Amino acid sequence: MTNLTIRLDQNDKNNFSEICDKIGLSVSAAFNVFVKAVIHEQRIPFELSARDDSFYCPANIRHLEQLKKLDDEGKLHFSEHSLEEIDRMAE
Numbered sequence: 821m822t823n824l825t826i827r828l829d830q831n832d833k834n835n836f837s838e839i840c841d842k843i844g845l846s847v848s849a850a851f852n853v854f855v856k857a858v859i860h861e862q863r864i865p866f867e868l869s870a871r872d873d874s875f876y877c878p879a880n881i882r883h884l885e886q887l888k889k890l891d892d893e894g895k896l897h898f899s900e901h902s903l904e905e906i907d908r909m910a911e
Contacts, residue, residue, distance in 0.1 A: 833847075
């Protein structure tokens with residue numbers, strides 16, 4: 821065995837550790853699973869893409885920030901609907 825040191829954002833590390841705990845894996849075991857998958861598949865075992873994610877585009881971020889501001893000010897109101905009502909609205 822050998823040691824590997826990596827740098828991660830603290831929040832990412834904490835979130836990753838929590839997920840590993842829920843799955844029942846240590847962080848070290850999770851990285852070993854990733855390494856074994858890369859070796860076995862001879863590739864990164866998930867898609868890497870430079871495509872734009874419209875949810876995180878600047879225009880949508882501004883829109884979401886505006887909605888949050890309205891909500892914080894008590895100016896954003898939602899109405900409740902049953903699933904049946906939503907289905908009828910979609911027709």
